[in-house]
Amino acid sequence: MSPSSPAAPPVPAVVLDAAPVVLPAPGRGTDLQVRISAPATGDRLPVIVFSHGFGQSMNGYAPLADHWAAQGFVVLRPTHLDSRTLGLPAEDPRTPHIWRHRVTDLTRVLDGLDALEAALPGLGGRVDHGRIAVAGHSWGAQTASTLLGARVLDADGVPGEDLSDPRVTAGVLLALTGLGDSLSPFAAQHLPFMRPSFAAMTAPALLVAGDRDDSPLSTRGPDWFTDGYTHSPGSKSLLMLYGAEHSLGGVSGYEAAETTDEDPARVGVVQRLTTAYLRAVLGGDVAGRRAAATALAEDPHPLGEVRSKE
Numbered sequence: 001m002s003p004s005s006p007a008a009p010p011v012p013a014v015v016l017d018a019a020p021v022v023l024p025a026p027g028r029g030t031d032l033q034v035r036i037s038a039p040a041t042g043d044r045l046p047v048i049v050f051s052h053g054f055g056q057s058m059n060g061y062a063p064l065a066d067h068w069a070a071q072g073f074v075v076l077r078p079t080h081l082d083s084r085t086l087g088l089p090a091e092d093p094r095t096p097h098i099w100r101h102r103v104t105d106l107t108r109v110l111d112g113l114d115a116l117e118a119a120l121p122g123l124g125g126r127v128d129h130g131r132i133a134v135a136g137h138s139w140g141a142q143t144a145s146t147l148l149g150a151r152v153l154d155a156d157g158v159p160g161e162d163l164s165d166p167r168v169t170a171g172v173l174l175a176l177t178g179l180g181d182s183l184s185p186f187a188a189q190h191l192p193f194m195r196p197s198f199a200a201m202t203a204p205a206l207l208v209a210g211d212r213d214d215s216p217l218s219t220r221g222p223d224w225f226t227d228g229y230t231h232s233p234g235s236k237s238l239l240m241l242y243g244a245e246h247s248l249g250g251v252s253g254y255e256a257a258e259t260t261d262e263d264p265a266r267v268g269v270v271q272r273l274t275t276a277y278l279r280a281v282l283g284g285d286v287a288g289r290r291a292a293a294t295a296l297a298e299d300p301h302p303l304g305e306v307r308s309k310e
Contacts, residue, residue, distance in 0.1 A: 178227030210244025
């Protein structure tokens with residue numbers, strides 16, 4: 001199916017949901033649990049594979065996942081090994097390699113798409129395996145970015161393994177951490193994988209950042225979260241949210257403990273702009289994407305702005 005193919009019905013009345021759906025994961029130590037959310041009607045449904053932030057699980061990010069599913073997307077949310085629901089101890093030998101396990105989790109979801117489709121009654125035969133996007137928030141955004149072409153630099157600044165996946169068409173990267181040349185001492189010591197190169201992240205992507213997201217992991221300010229937009233080639237867009245901190249208004253859940261800037265209106269902007277973007281890159285609805293950006297710009301009290309580059 002080409003990106004110009006029409007999307008499924010845009011606003012299904014009912015969302016189907018199944019969790020946990022378990023995929024065998026040899027070598028991981030724990031089988032992979034996945035939550036599936038999908039519209040009850042429609043065919044040739046595009047797919048979003050979502051990577052959660054640190055400590056979260058397949059049950060988080062309902063404000064995004066439920067919205068996307070209601071808008072005609074199949075949303076697949078795996079639970080990574082760092083999830084608080086798994087309680088992996090710091091001394092576990094997998095801990096230093098969790099960032100790599102996270103990437104493998106996403107590719108395992110793609111490999112298991114047939115099984116996941118069959119696990120949700122009523123979904124079989126309705127999924128378009130040719131229209132797939134990855135998305136993620138915070139550490140999840142870094143995880144998703146590797147499937148788009150971002151690479152982790154080693155101690156000598158040499159790009160590591162290319163983990164990009166040709167099955168992925170585009171991405172939505174929320175609060176994507178920036179370059180590693182400005183890490184705080186703590187991050188430099190304990191999070192060595194946070195040294196990305198975006199030079200080969202050529203796949204289309206929408207990045208979402210908050211202009212008050214001042215991370216303790218970086219010695220820079222909120223502009224650190226725009227590095228993926230600034231330093232990557234190809235077609236990229238940036239949604240800069242005014243007044244937003246790391247939770248971007250509450251994308252992980254309005255009542256989540258880490259949400260310090262709860263704002264349903266801001267989350268609504270993220271929902272609308274990401275949906276319009278995904279419909280454009282996966283379904284060819286360029287006019288809808290432009291209309292969403294124009295509506296944001298013409299709002300008398302805009303909550304953000306959109307920048308784009310080709």
